[in-house]
Amino acid sequence: MTSRILVKPVMIRWAIETSKLSLAQVTELFPKLKQWLATECELSISEIQKLSKALQIPFGYLLLSQPPAEEPTLLKHRTINNLEHERASRDLLDTIYLMEAKQTFMRESLIDDGFLPHEFIGSVTLNDSPENVAKSICATLKLSTTWNLNDTSALGYLKRASSNAGILIMQNGIVGNNTHRCLDINEFRAFILLDEYAPLIFLNSRDSQHAKIFSLCHELAHIWLGESDFFNDHIQQENHYLNAKAEHFCNDVAAEMILPREQLISYYDPKLSNTDNITLLAKHFCASDLVICLRLKKLNLIKKREFEQLYPALVEKMRQNLALRDSSAGGNYYNTQLSRLDHNFIALVDQKAQEGKILYSEAYELLGAKGKTYDNLIQHLEEQLT
Secondary structure, eight states: OOEEEOOOOOHHHHHHHHHSSHHHHHHHOOOTTHHHEEEEEEEEHHHHHHHHHHHHHGGGGOOOOOOOOOOOTTEEEEEEGOOSSSOOOOHHHHHHHHHHHHHHHHHHHHHOOOOOOOTTTTOOTTOOHHHHHHHHHHHHHTOTTTSOOTTHHHHHHHHHHHTTTTEEEEEEEETTTTTEEEEEEETTEEEEEEOOOOEEEEEESOHHHHHHHHHHHHHHHHHHHGGGGGGTTTTTTHHHHHHHHHHHHHHHHHHHHHSSSSHHHHHOOTTSSSHHHHHHHHHHHOHHHHHHHHHHHHHOOOOOOHHHHHHHHHHHHHHHHHOOOOOOOOOOOHEEEEEEEEEEEHHHHHHHHTTSSSHHHHHHHHHHHOOHHHHHHHHHHHHOOO
């Protein structure tokens, strides 16, 4: 006799809402769905497995009586135009859980090895000037004054500098190694998981190079603020104000890191149109036209009326470029994997496995590679570092 398990309609409804499928699409896949949503039904294990796979929900979740609370308290994610989404997608949530596991390992390892919390976390407030905060970040990361003037190496340079300062830098365009689960650039461009020992920044690698640089600088500013409490929902109205204020502040810090006021003014040519200035400045600094336009407005180099004409056109251009962007992994497998994981994290995982502090099965899970593939990944990292 086939085993059957009681599944509550509220769980199926929740699973559909957190998936990428519409109710009509799920109904087409499961003809009995209308009945399952109307009353408690006993489903076969096979039916639950198929539902779990289609909706990308863990099997066990469908057996719960109430939907789980799935809003990580230390999450702040950056979106296009800072738009807020009512609910995080399953792809975003699962990515967060993967990153939390890596962060927990890093935190516990650092504590066991006697490291102290980072002093820069929460070292500034919203009352500090963005210029001074930008200088503080650049000094801590030991960034040169020309760090972002090389378009081909600026992002890698910034990632390495951040990692060497003790900040985990991860990126991916899919959930784990699942090429069928692409991360939606319209949902998030980056997020942070704050922690005093192992702060983590995750970049959506489906984004453009310039946007990833800005996102990384933006999230670094959030780490310097250390204001995770701004994003809890205990005092919703006050937090909404603080959230908006923090976003503007971090945008200003990121802009100052990438486009320092004095340098930008020195390269700005008042004899040229602002459209030409934006084009020339984009070639000089590692920044998008959109960021430069916003920066020029902030410095009162673009008048309000002209800005209101330029800005929507640049936003549309950005969206078109992202839509055309081919973000498939491609290339060398090991280079792709190394680009996704913080290099200091990889090295520490392998070190702990060699020391017997963790099992190799744990190391395989943390790096998403096992057996010979794991060995080759470590070898490729060592070759890159030398």
